[in-house]
């Protein structure tokens with residue numbers, strides 16, 4: 001059986017790798033070193049489409065509503081939704097400064113500050129989903145329901161990201177990893 005939580009945990013792995021890359025990029029920006037605009041643009045697109053639209057989309061429109069049917073889970077779900085919203089604010093902060101970015105200018109610092117905030121937020125958020133929320137989902141949702149949710153995930157991924165794009169994003173991760181983490 002394909003588990004919806006396993007799919008999300010796998011995506012968390014990709015997002016965590018991007019957070020590590022962003023940490024190095026933020027250090028370079030703060031030190032006034034040049035970071036290629038193309039790399040910053042790829043980071044923003046990855047966060048907007050892969051992390052937010054696709055991954056958070058699966059959680060917000062498919063998994064969370066099912067878990068929120070149990071009143072005991074509602075407070076927890078609301079906390080997670082609030083964190084997704086804060087994440088969007090950080091991404092917007094990075095995207096807004098991108099057009100004016102030049103090494104060492106205030107926009108470089110603004111991008112680094114928002115990247116730091118996003119890294120801190122998502123690191124805790126992902127840890128909490130993996131260790132608190134997903135075990136609840138595995139326990140409370142029937143096998144049939146989990147299979148149904150997984151199918152909905154596949155449809156959303158196809159509709160939101162489209163054919164081939166997922167692989168392309170993983171290619172970007174590899175490219176940025178060898179540039180900043182090796």
Ligand SMILES: [Fe+2]
Pocket residue numbers: 056059080084125129
């Ligand atoms: Fe989440």
Ligand SMILES: [Fe+2]
Pocket residue numbers: 008012055059126129
């Ligand atoms: Fe998540």
